[in-house]
Structures are given as C-alpha cells and as structure tokens.
Amino acid sequence: MIDIKYPIALGVTAALLVMPPAVTAGTKRAAVKAPTTKAKPAPAAAAVEKDAATLDFEKHRAEMEDASPAELFEAKGEDLWKSKRGLKNVSLAESCDLGSGIGVVGGAYVGMPRYFADADAVMDAERRIVWCMVEKQGFNFAEIAKKPFASGNSAPDQTSIVTYVAAQSRNMKIAVPLNDPRVRDVFETGKEVAAYRAGPYDFSCNTCHGSDGKRIRMQNLPNLSKPEGAIIGVQGWPGYRMTGGLMLTHQWRMNDCFRQQRFPEPKYASDVVTALLTYMIGTANGQLYKGPGIKR
Numbered sequence: 145m146i147d148i149k150y151p152i153a154l155g156v157t158a159a160l161l162v163m164p165p166a167v168t169a170g171t172k173r174a175a176v177k178a179p180t181t182k183a184k185p186a187p188a189a190a191a192v193e194k195d196a197a198t199l200d201f202e203k204h205r206a207e208m209e210d211a212s213p214a215e216l217f218e219a220k221g222e223d224l225w226k227s228k229r230g231l232k233n234v235s236l237a238e239s240c241d242l243g244s245g246i247g248v249v250g251g252a253y254v255g256m257p258r259y260f261a262d263a264d265a266v267m268d269a270e271r272r273i274v275w276c277m278v279e280k281q282g283f284n285f286a287e288i289a290k291k292p293f294a295s296g297n298s299a300p301d302q303t304s305i306v307t308y309v310a311a312q313s314r315n316m317k318i319a320v321p322l323n324d325p326r327v328r329d330v331f332e333t334g335k336e337v338a339a340y341r342a343g344p345y346d347f348s349c350n351t352c353h354g355s356d357g358k359r360i361r362m363q364n365l366p367n368l369s370k371p372e373g374a375i376i377g378v379q380g381w382p383g384y385r386m387t388g389g390l391m392l393t394h395q396w397r398m399n400d401c402f403r404q405q406r407f408p409e410p411k412y413a414s415d416v417v418t419a420l421l422t423y424m425i426g427t428a429n430g431q432l433y434k435g436p437g438i439k440r
C-alpha cells in the first residue's frame with residue numbers, strides 16, 4: 145500500500161525517546177530533570193535548551209503570527225494561481241476546480257480532502273493543486289516530484305499556491321465530506337495506516353501520536369485519534385517553520401513523520417499521504433481552521 149521511493153538511512157538518531165505519560169508526569173521542569181531516561185548527558189542538555197526554546201517560542205508566537213512570513217508565500221501563491229503558465233499557457237484560476245467550481249478558492253481548503261470525479265480520486269489540497277498544474281497547465285509531474293518541498297533558499301510553486309488557497313479558508317470550519325462513501329473509505333484506510341506498525345523500531349504513527357500526553361525531546365505529540373489532537377496536527381499548516389526557516393506544507397509534515405517512524409519516504413502526492421491527511425483532517429472536522437501559520 146505504501147509507495148516506496150527509496151529506502152532511507154536508518155538508525156542515525158536512535159537516541160529518540162518515546163516517553164510514556166508516567167515518565168513525563170509533572171511539570172516541564174520536572175520532566176527535564178527526570179533521571180529516568182537513558183539519555184546521555186549531551187542529549188539531555190540539548191533537551192533543556194530546546195525546552196527554553198519552546199517557552200520562548202510560545203511567548204513570541206502571537207507577535208510572530210502578526211507579521212508571519214507565510215504572508216509572502218500567500219502573495220506569491222495568489223500571483224501564481226492567477227497567471228497563465230505551463231505548456232498550455234492557462235491559469236489555475238481559469239481551469240482548476242478545487243471542489244466548489246473552477247477558480248473558486250474561498251473555503252476550498254477546509255473542504256479537502258474530497259472526491260474529484262474528473263480524476264476519479266480522493267485528493268488533499270496539495271495533490272489536487274499539483275494535479276491541476278499537470279492536467280490543466282501541462283507541467284510535468286516527474287519534474288515537480290523531484291523537489292516537492294521547500295529546501296535551501298527556495299520553495300516550489302505549489303507550496304506557495306497551497307499557502308494562498310489555505311489562506312482563503314482562514315477562520316472557516318473544517319468540513320471534510322466524510323458522508324461521501326469514497327472519502328469515508330480513504331479515511332478508514334488512513335486510520336489503518338496510522339496504526340500500521342513496521343520498520344526497525346516497529347513504530348506506527350500511533351506509537352507517538354495515538355494516546356494522550358506523549359512527548360519526545362520536550363515536544364508534545366498530539367494525539368491524532370481525537371478531535372482535540374487532530375486539530376493541533378492541522379492548525380498552522382502550511383506553515384513557516386522557524387527551524388530551518390522554510391515554508392512547508394501538510395504533505396511535508398507527513399513525509400517527515402514517515403522519517404521519524406524510520407519508514408521509507410512515501411512517493412510525492414501518493415495515496416498513502418492523502419489517506420493519512422483524510423484521517424487526520426477528517427478527525428478535526430467541525431473545528432475552526434485559522435489559516436497558514438508558523439511552526440516551531
């Protein structure tokens with residue numbers, strides 16, 4: 145079921161600790177000092193540093209969101225959405241249907257993943273946008289998939305377009321159409337994928353995200369199986385990530401967690417990523433999406 149692009153290097157960061165609630169019970173400070181983990185002195189020091197960084201981040205989050213770098217990508221994405229581009233020299237605004245009609249962006253993001261008859265597939269926002277770029281504008285999928293996410297100094301066009309589209313759903317309720325049996329089916333697949341254990345550590349998504357109160361190196365891990373946790377995993381994506389200073393999409397988040405899980409990286413815009421996003425965003429249904437944001 146999982147598309148394999150290439151096997152990732154394994155075991156480099158085996159110092160990763162998945163701590164059960166019992167270990168992390170108490171205040172953040174107590175958890176930092178808890179001698180119950182097997183972490184060597186160096187990683188422990190790093191954890192303290194990261195915790196201070198977390199507090200600092202929390203403190204300044206509001207200010208930073210006031211002048212979020214995500215807005216730059218939003219503006220660029222709008223321009224890309226409206227420009228005639230690709231071999232066919234058409235704009236997405238005049239050719240791409242995100243679910244509410246050609247060119248309609250308002251509320252589209254919170255309504256995806258959804259089923260698209262023209263592609264006969266359930267697609268998440270990024271996958272749909274890439275589909276339109278390929279099918280409507282004539283871009284080459286293999287070229288896009290070579291460098292699908294931001295790195296170094298550049299972000300791919302679809303990252304900006306996703307950011308623009310997501311911003312047009314700011315402060316709208318998440319409404320993945322789970323009453324559509326085709327969407328429900330993909331949701332159930334995503335639920336199975338999240339529970340699927342494999343790899344060198346026999347991890348599944350749920351190992352880290354399937355129960356309350358888990359954390360790794362002082363980072364709280366949202367419980368994605370509940371609406372309260374799922375919304376944390378949806379909120380702020382696409383997001384400008386302070387770590388590395390990159391604008392990254394929800395699809396990127398999925399890819400990076402496959403890495404956390406020591407799984408092979410999924411193919412770009414593949415079924416398995418859509419399934420996970422359908423499960424996660426669907427679980428967050430009914431809650432308010434606040435638009436593109438910043439992430440630590």
Ligand code: HEC
Pocket residue numbers: 160162338347348349350351352353360363365366376377378379380397398401402404405420440
């Ligand atoms: C080994 C533990 C581990 C596994 C397994 C894992 N994750 Fe994660 N996940 C993390 C960590 C750590 C973070 C926080 C990363 C950060 O903030 O840089 C995270 C963050 C996330 C987030 C973002 C949360 C937010 O605040 O926005 C989502 C969504 C997510 N993971 C989904 C998944 C999915 C889906 C899977 C299965 C494919 C998975 N994770 C598997 C450790 C894990």
